[in-house]
Amino acid sequence: MKKKKKNKKLKITKKSKKLVKRNLKLKKTTSKEELLPKRKNDYLADEKIEIKKIKKQATEKRKYNIKDFVVYPKHGVGKIMAIEKATIGQIEIQFYKIFIEKEKLTLTVPINQQINLRPISTINQINKCVSILKTKPKIKRTMWSRRAQEYDQKINSGKIYELAEVVKDLNKNTDIIADQSYSERQLFEKAYERLKSEFEAVMKVSPEDVQKKMDKALGRNQNVDLEK
Secondary structure (H helix, E strand, O other): OHHHHHHHHHHHHHHHHHHHHHHHHHHHHOOHHHHOOOOHHHHHHHHHHHOOOOOOOOOOOOOOOOOOEEEEOOOEEEEEEEEEEEEEOOEEEEEEEEEEOOOOEEEEEEHHHHHHOEEOOOHHHHHHHHHHHHOOOOOOOOOHHHHHHHHHHHHOOOOHHHHHHHHHHHOOOOOOHHHOOHHHHHHHHHHHHHHHHHHHHHHOOOHHHHHHHHHHHHOOOOOOOOOO
């Protein structure tokens, strides 16, 4: 029985020696940094490396057809009358012929520069504009020259909600000219007519009906004739 116990002890010591040798080899091959536990930032760094960049898909340009209504920011609503081609410097260019009825103006807009164009608003956007017209105007205490510049920028932005805000802010609820300065009335009429023309194109009703709808939202005298 004693001999067997001695043999067992010998076997244990051999195994322990082997384990010690292995640990010594590992210490030699691995650096101190590798033996230390990873910090949270190290795991985040590993995750960042694994993230792959996704290439953006090329966006297709919107295609407009003849008789489509579009909005050109600096001139308002227009109708595409033709899509033509022309060769300039051995390069063939396609462009839209857009007629702006309010200004009796025809614009030539190259298709590759149609970023300046936008489609006319939806009926939901028109309804939101009516809601804007019903709200109280914002009273600003800044100098009129600065405010006039801001209003002009909004009118020429081509954004229908900004246009509605200008009409609402410059509205005086009356047709008495004395209540507005000349420049103030000019900006109001410009914004009003731009908005009105888009209402007409979307709602497909007469100019008179559109004016009644807008004036009701603004609380204006229904007999106002802005074209006079």
